[in-house]
Amino acid sequence: MTAASSNASRPTGPTGPAGADRRAALAILTEVIDRGRPLDAAMDAAFSGAGAALPVRDRAFARALATAALRHRGGLTRLVGALLDRPPKGRARQMLPLLHLGLAQIFHMNVADHAAVSATVALAPKPYRGLVNAVLRRAVRDRARLASLVAADGVDLPAWLFTRWQKTYGAETAAAMARAMAVEPPLDLTARHDPAALAQATDGRLLATGSVRLVRPPAVDTLPGFDQGAFWVQDAAAALPVALLGDVAGRRVADLCAAPGGKTLQLAARGARVTAVDRSAERLATVRANLDRCGLDARIVAADLTEWTPDAPFDAILLDAPCTATGTLRRHPDVAWHRGAADVAKLAALQRRLAARAAGWLAPGGRLVFSTCSLEPEEGPAVARHLAQACDDLAPQPLGDAAAEAARLAPDAPEGLAAALAGFADAEGWLRTRPDQWAELGGLDGFFAARFVKPG
Known part of the structure; x- marks a missing residue:
């Protein structure tokens, strides 16, 4: 440092x-x-x-x-x-x-x-x-x-967390992640319509995944197109789970644990009939405000997912489950000091419960994506494995090579998205991004996502 x-x-x-x-x-x-x-x-x-x-x-x-x-x-x-x-x-x-x-x-x-x-x-x-x-x-x-x-790597992090990363990812990768966390991140935007035009208007860089990245930007609400709803703020990694659902135009899609709403806006912009569910009415008000600003619509439901049940199955479901959010420390460094080791097991148990409930709401032929913004293995791969074993009518759909992923994406997906998704696949075929990845471009938040299909 x-x-x-x-x-x-x-x-x-x-x-x-x-x-x-x-x-x-x-x-x-x-x-x-x-x-x-x-x-x-x-x-x-x-x-x-x-x-x-x-x-x-x-x-x-x-x-x-x-x-x-x-x-x-x-x-x-x-x-x-x-x-x-x-x-x-x-x-x-x-x-x-x-x-x-x-x-x-x-x-x-x-x-x-x-x-x-x-x-x-x-x-x-x-x-x-x-x-x-x-x-x-x-x-x-x-x-x-x-x-x-x-000067030591990891000195800025709580000891319990950095020790975990060393055990999970190895000393070299953990050190690279810690170094990435110590640097102020760029600002990422998701475009309502045309990412290339947004990049030009904001003097940003168009990433392969379709996000627009700005380094040292002015206040967000002063950027060209803000008042017209041309974009919303969303880390490039956070925008990837929606892509795993494929073409959602005209389909009935649930965004579970929807706040702060970036994924709800993505789905609505792609023509989905979205039901956005979150337990926080206050945070859903922000989702509604952003939908209105961007000229988009979704059904907003304030409810506890452990008690709520939909009136009909969904064609696609995105569950971005509550987690320790250790993948977001670049943008939310307070999280490191508000969480502890005990929170990992507690939240992983909640994730398993929510994922099992969500699986029961998926229509035959539908896709379910489970995601978290945590770097902890208990809150990602372990939950995905549990879901695959617990639900006989749900089959994992691992990430394939670029050609396979291109065939699963929406027709208007960014040209480089399929190759990027394939590059983020871990050994089990789940999506895993880390803060040290794309370091030359400014890094990424840590995200995990697993895709499942229900035969039908």
């Missing part, structure tokens, strides 16, 4: 009240770490009410700073330990998030040292300003020596 491991940078000169950007970042980090709030929700809260007046540029810096502090939390914790003579106790512990913000600027962001130190100290309560100032100035002075403390 180097001082330039994040591509986030400080705007030249504040545009809002002095310190308001870092104060917002501190509020976000405190909500996430101390109160266990998801990063996205903490950001929404920080930028609402009085925070809504924060200029766009300062808001972007606050977002980048809070995210960097979470992305590198493991290493920052190690740095604090090296810089303090003894662990802080009592009320002094409240300075830990502030120290993390200051150190994130010094070690991971393009911020001048004097600005990082002075602006961070200014946020500290008066009794602790001397402490914060001394720690950050020592960090600047001893930067070269301290950098070696956080």
Whole structure:
């Protein structure tokens, strides 16, 4: 890890009240770490009410700073330990998030040292300003020596998680995944109609799978076509499970655990008659808003899938099951610190239960795709194997070579999609993407997907 491991940078000169950007970042980090709030929700809260007046540029810096502090939390914790003579106790512990913000600027962001130190100290309560100032100035002075403390692969991750990855994927791949997680990811878009035209309009790169990728983009709602519903934000890997369903035009399709809605929009844009089910009415409201913005439609159902039953079978089903989401740490670094090893087994049990229920709702001749955004084997291959063994009327349909996959895709599928899918097949024929894949293009979220068919 180097001082330039994040591509986030400080705007030249504040545009809002002095310190308001870092104060917002501190509020976000405190909500996430101390109160266990998801990063996205903490950001929404920080930028609402009085925070809504924060200029766009300062808001972007606050977002980048809070995210960097979470992305590198493991290493920052190690740095604090090296810089303090003894662990802080009592009320002094409240300075830990502030120290993390200051150190994130010094070690991971393009911020001048004097600005990082002075602006961070200014946020500290008066009794602790001397402490914060001394720690950050020592960090600047001893930067070269301290950098070696956080150079090891996996240092930014919880130990339980990185150890798991080493066991599952091997030391070399686990290290590459950890390095990919430490870098700010690009922004991926899924086009409503024409990916090539969207890439040209946004100055993005058209990927082989049909996603459009932007590096260091402006605010999403300022991009050309946003107000016209020309696209939605969706990681390139997250867009792949829908492709495994093939041609869905005119078919009755269920998107189970549908929020935040990217896959619902994909299905609706491809002409499916979609029923989107999720237990969170609040998150489904966001799905509805995006459908409306993009001129698409779907039936929205707020229900618990362990209790809900459809009124008729579906021609195709996508179950993107609840999971630990360890494949999304590039974009959601808070997840690493809100989950633990016990959550893997708990969520895998829920996934098996939901998958078995979903299999019973599939019409003869239909396809079911089970997917998760987890890198943990219990939440992917193990569930797929269980489903194949437990459901006699459901047959796995492994990924084949490019020619085989091309024959299964929708007629208007991107030209390079079949070869990409074939390239992501694991030894069992399931789809598996990892953060270290496509590194030269900016990486991918970690996703797993298994395709099944019901003979008929």
